[in-house]
Amino acid sequence: MCLAVPMEVTAIHDKIADVEIGGVTRQVRLELIDAAPAVGDYVIVHAGFAIRRLDREDAIETIKLFQEGLNLELL
Amino acid sequence: MNSFEAFKDPALCRALLARLVKEADTPYRFMEVCGTHTVSIFQSGLRSLLPQTITHVTGPGCPVCVTHESEVACFLELAARDDIVLATFGDLMRVPGPKGKNLKTAQADGARVEVVYSPVDALAVAAANPGRDTVFLGVGFETTAPAVAATIRLAREQNLKNFRVLSFHKLVPPALAALVADPDINIDAFILPGHVSAIIGAAPYGFLAEKHGLPAVVTGFEPLDILSALLEITAMRASGQPAVVNAYTRVVANEGNPVARAVMDEVFTPVDALWRGLGVLPGSGLAIREEFADFDALRLPGVSLPDAPPLAGCRCGEVLKGKMVPNECPLFDKACTPATPVGPCMVSTEGGCAAYHKYRLEL
Structure with missing residues (x-):
């Protein structure tokens, strides 16, 4: 039930954002998010509310760490 | 592939799994306490790929199932x-x-x-x-x-x-506190729920490591998230330095989401509550x-919590505490199936029994 889906913000109207993932569009409320998202950001959506903005740089950094760690091991 | 899709990259997953197989040389049992983790571990096929030393136990992470x-x-x-x-x-x-x-x-x-x-x-x-x-x-x-x-x-x-x-x-942390206080619970580590933690942060789980010496990792729902959490647990066990680690930093801030918590605290106040199986x-x-x-x-007038007996024969309570594996229940796949569920763990798609039934790989 805590299933929450990352969706891309396509427009913002005050406390409501249009979001999209794989062609599915929805409107989500922004009262709970702690950092205002911008168009193009991904947000975690749960029960009609955006609850967190996904940190793209952090995701890239994490993947890079995995790749580096694993490459090192192959050497 | 976008930066978030990379968390299910097969090549990376295989490499991480190979490392886990190599490093997990002493046996341990980890519990996840989130229905989405339950489903993810089965659906991705990870459960059947884990080294024999690592045992996955599903806990009270399905809100529908723990409803008393x-x-x-x-x-x-x-x-x-x-x-x-x-x-x-x-x-x-x-x-x-x-x-x-x-x-x-x-x-x-x-x-x-x-x-x-x-x-x-x-x-x-x-x-x-x-x-x-x-x-x-x-x-x-x-x-x-x-x-x-x-x-x-x-x-x-x-x-x-x-x-x-x-x-x-x-609330999740009080349930974990009750679980680890039970001397019959045989759990060595926890994978902590990503989206609960997105709200509450990592600090409320501190007691798992500090008081009980159990490693615990907040993680996401992609195969790479789960594998890296297990690697982290394996490393903490090897070093003898248990901690609560946040490995889902692309979503979870250590302090959680204070805005969401403030809204929750404005409307709700914590009270004692009934949990199926946990009381x-x-x-x-x-x-x-x-x-x-x-x-x-x-x-509202006329609304009360009536006494209700446990469902006859249903062992959901034991399953939710990780004390019974779903297919050990005498009703599993006999009287109790997803089409004819006796208890909530077989009803909810996130329930342990439903996941076992759907993805029965090694039964």
């Missing part, structure tokens, strides 16, 4: 009332209550039950049913409670007089504060 027998009886009584419209997440529709009743059978008997995707949608149900009270069934953990709290605030802003919430929300746990539920009493369904 008395709470189910309570909302079924509400459904039967002519002056009430129930609005609920779809997951609750087939949860069995006393005498084989559920919300589906109640609907067939004439009850007004509306399935909604968001609690906000229940406000429209209330507006469309002016002569009756619309009651939203507030079931869910810390991920869901802020959304329900924000909805109650919206109802007040809209001056909606016929909207109420039956708050049976539950009464202190401070583990959320009641609606006095200031929002007009939106509290428990304060």
